[in-house]
Amino acid sequence: MKIHKYDTVIVGAGGAGMRAAIEATKRSRTAVLTKLYPTRSHTGAAQGGMAAALANVEEDNWEWHTFDTIKGGDYLVDQDAAEILAKEAIDAVLDLEKMGLPFNRTPDGTIDQRRFGGHSRNHGEAPVRRSCYAADRTGHMILQTLYQNCVKEGVEFFNEFYVLDQLITEVDGVKKSAGVVAYELATGEIHVFQAKAVIYASGGTGKFFKVTSNAHTLTGDGQAACYRRGLPLEDMEFFQFHPTGIWRMGILLTEGARGEGGILRNKDGERFMEKYAPVMKDLASRDVVSRSIYTEIREGRGCGPEGDHVYLDLTHLPPEQLDAKLPDITEFARTYLGIEPYTDPIPIQPTAHYAMGGIPTNVQGEVLADNTTVVPGLYAAGEVACVSVHGANRLGTNSLLDINVFGKRAGIAAAEYSATADYVELPENPASFVQEQVERLRNSTGSERVSVLRKELQETMDANVMVFRTEQTIKTAVEKIAELRERYQNVSVQDKGKRFNTDLLEAIELGNLLDLAEVMAVSALARKESRGGHYREDYPNRDDVNFMRHTMAYREVADDGKDSIRLDYKPVVQTRYQPMERKY
């Protein structure tokens, strides 16, 4: 075991982690621990753009953006946070441009902007051009630009270091972050990083679904590490299903395709979104579009012999426009489906895309131990966190924005904290949990296989807690997850070695997914209403009287070692917008 000491440690090197690292490295001795090489992070798969009311191509302002974000989140958004997001969006985009990001340009040479779902002029009057973009590879450009600037700033990376535990020490009755424990993939060695401040920026949890746009590596490692140490997880029942994933594969086809004029059609060729969202049509918010697609499918208007998908039609758009604005997604259709998007519509279905919930933080990125108390020295930003700027449903282009605004905020806040704070004493045997976990998995002779359990988990999640949910389906999922967690105790790996043991890591990742799937299902069961991405067929209406509140899920461990989930609730911060019925 090796021990390292840094002022600031950042866990994860996607957009939020690297944006934080650029700030933290200027102000404190910083290490970035990342399980992937930085440019492999899933920020790079984001396509359509980053919202900011630059008003480069038409009238716009940050107040309209704030409203759209709150309405898009079905009023579960903390309104003070949404206002910060929309206001700071403008500088966040300009910062990236100054760092070198090659945005598409207007004829005047300014940053070009396009339409995106849920973004409107003057509180819902009509779609507005607010998304700043670089073709359909905006996430790729952001990830590359941030990495380039990390190189420029000399950010210190520990690549393929996998953080498995969060260290917390109680000082005078206050829980403080003491550091993290990481597993070095190349050698199997365990490293303790003592740090004054730790920032989690480790991304989402999408791999507990089968049809998902998420990378294989998005397994909720940061959420699980904090949750296991008694910290709450907020609003985990809210998961976004992006309307346009490639049929069966789940690969993302950007909403920018509809922003450029693409249309969703059922088997009769009907533009069905006109029925469900007369004003915004195909550019209604994602939860609305995904439910509309499944309604079409369930009512027998789905496409194909199984009637299990609909079409994204781009055939009326000029090929030059597709080549210039949507080159990557048209190539995906050619590569993976053998379809020519110039002439043929693309079969799509909703795909599990984004966790609105996560580690609760305030607007400085400080992690909360309960509804109000911060954990000194602990921060989170990006998809791993829940500020909450996305509420019950995130608007497209607000995640690339979130990672830049709150990544920067967390980076500055953590580095300023570590400039004055002292190291917190490490717990006794700080690596013991990780050592035991790794040894138990490596030495286990149990009969269960990781891939079998993971497949069963993904299938039950897709079947029971996806776009439509009922008490019965969620209970089915809760019971199945409990069974899988039991069987997980008996899981073993074939690779017993130390060097690049990805077999072992997949087993650890599965443990994280199972813990988080349980939190999601239990949180969903208790929310007896429909709001944003959480749709209960048995409670089809939003219930502001009983559920205008954030879910806070805590892990409790009984004396016999058995764990359970305790749910609590946190009020939503409302400033100037009163909840209204949501129509598009």
Add this chain to the structure above:
Amino acid sequence: MATPTMDKVAADDAAAASHLITVTFRIRRFNPEVSAEATWEDFQLEIDPKERVLDGLHKIKWELDGSLTFRRSCAHGICGSDAMRINGKNRLACKTLIKDINPAKPITVEPIKGLTVLKDLVVDMEPFFQAYRDVMPFLVTTGNEPTRERLQSAEDRERFDDTTKCILCAACTSSCPVFWNDGQYFGPAAIVNAHRFIFDSRDEAGEQRLEILNDKDGVWRCRTTFNCTDACPRGIEVTKAIQEVKRALITRRY
């Protein structure tokens, strides 16, 4: 009721099973914890030919041999993790469909060449990233920052569009015979990333980057074999970019 597509999964699986084919994956294995020698190992599997080589590798790892080791993440050609040598050609395993590489014969899968193999298909990427870092792969400007964005015409933006697509997968660099013989050569990917800034109208460090690439291990080592262009999974005209850097060195115009 459950999400409707899932009711059909069983039927879909049955339908899919009818067009499964038997494929042999012939994989270069190396694990220094076990043996100092690399060996070939064959795996036979039933797979839908429309699936990716990466799906085949996962099937082996998840059902046959958990110790098979490779990097992967996004699985659709964006993250750059899974460049490997498939049937003798550098490709991304997640962008190569089984049906497109003659599944009637064994499919050979090896690590990319020119970088030290650490285990199975995993190579040491550090020299590759060091070459990248050495070309100053970031925007350099002087003077006061504007309050708004820097202006750039659509034509100036287009000038370096091709090289912004790079995902640093190393397929190009590890396909280059010059790089195989001399790891000191910067390699195509680093030059592509220098090109991305040299031809960006906002940048002011073109001269410095050109001097770096004028080095004995720089662009003049390129023998224009076009392996890199063929290997690029993003369709970047890599050789052309290298030629443009060479021309800029001669004319000092860019």
